[in-house]
Amino acid sequence: TQLLEQSPQFLSIQEGENLTVYCNSSSVFSSLQWYRQEPGEGPVLLVTVVTGGEVKKLKRLTFQFGDARKDSSLHITAAQPGDTGLYLCAGGSQGNLIFGKGTKLSVKP
């Protein structure tokens, strides 16, 4: 059974701080996606990474896929209250997605 472990589970920081959240597995994934989910809404895709070692940037968010395609990280620079939400990673497996349990981020003004 393929599993994705996300850490930390909860993170509460002040506006302007930097943070990194992690997504780890013992399995290799063909691709990895990051989603953000706000209360009362469905997840919204942020990025897809498909190549080992790939780095993608989305404004203040930097995503990295591990060389062995077993792990990924999301780094946020100068966090803002609008970054608050549940961050989910999802690994591609045989056409479907396996989701991690998420990191719940709270950014306080």
Add this chain to the structure above:
Amino acid sequence: NAGVTQTPKFQVLKTGQSMTLQCAQDMNHNSMYWYRQDPGMGLRLIYYSASEGTTDKGEVPNGYNVSRLNKREFSLRLESAAPSQTSVYFCASSNLRASNQPQHFGDGTRLSIL
């Protein structure tokens, strides 16, 4: 620009009752999915439909049935609801069923079984 629409948004049922959750997408996507999201468990795939006319079991299919009514619509049915099925249910769609394809989610149905 609706995307994926789920109805109802909220529902309370008694144990043993049945109900159907509706999902429709307007993006002309081929593949559709039903997930449940529980605290501490993340999103788990219940059923999926890779294309119109096909459906397959996901990770947690027991107690559920699905119907791919046409390309736009994919419904989830609980025949005899149980308290363990209390959850938030999300429908999603993607252009193709492939691991690197983004999935577009509805805003969920919050279901409580008493």
